Amino acid sequence: MIIARIIPTKSPMYKSISKWAEKLDGFLQWKPYHWFAIWVLMLSGTGAQQGMLNRYSYWNMSQAGIGLITLLIVTIIIAFLLRKNQLSFDNIDLKPAHLFSHFVLAVVLFMTGWGWLNGDYLTAMKSFLPYVLAYGSVLLMYRINLDEIPEKGYQPGKIYILFCLLLALASSVLGVIFDDPVISTASMVYAPFLLVILVFPEHKRHIQRIRIYPIFIYAMFVSVRVPWLLIPLGILFFSLRTYNYFRYNIVYPTFSVDHD
Secondary structure, eight states: OHHHHSTTSSSHHHHHHHHHGGGGGGGGGGGGGHHHHHHHHHHHHHHHHHHHHOTTTOOOOOOOHHHHHHHHHHHHEEEEEEEETTTSSSSSOOHHHHHHHHHHHHHHHHHHHHTTTOHHHHHHHHHHHHHHHHHHHHHHGGSSSGGGEEEEEEEEOOOHHHHHHHHHHOOOOOOHHOHHHHHHHHHHHHHHHHHHHHHSTTTTTHHHHHHHHHHHHHHHHHHHHHHHHHHHHHHHHHHHHHHHHHHHSOOOOSSOOTTT
């Protein structure tokens, strides 16, 4: 981190800012780490609609103003649910009611990004299918609790991982059929991470990667059509890293895993 070079941990300024950072602890109750997934889900709908109207839509900033305002409103509502523990992305429960709540969340966010006032709901739900398959594939990997598995020797159920892989591949195939290069390519890039777990299941770092990189992969591909998504993503990412550096002297969120 550049900030670590400018303000090293032993400097008086670091100690001063560290004390101030303690006041931000309450902000974590709003689960800001989960906002990345919320934003990608919602803006997937916006990108899908733009792709339907113009298959070659690329780097479109025309909806940035209203889009960012809508994103802020949706984030406040979802953050309130997260704070009340009425919704969780951690250690996913496979109970039907829990999975159904996430399906409803995905529908609402995607349709909000698509635009509720657009009357072509049949087309919207068809476009939603590959995205919900991709979401399910990523979400189910959060059922694995990283705190409870060893560094080596972990053997995840191969049928479970294979199911997630099939969801990702189905998402990519449907993306090709529906002529959506964003989701088809993103899911195909994500799928090899699941394949690695099937072939080399004994290392914890493979599970760590499958919980880190998918959100980044889908966010970057969605940003090809909705580039203003990079604005809140960048602000949140670097704000959380700065907070964790001054609060706990760690670099988080990060794309690195142990032993890399």
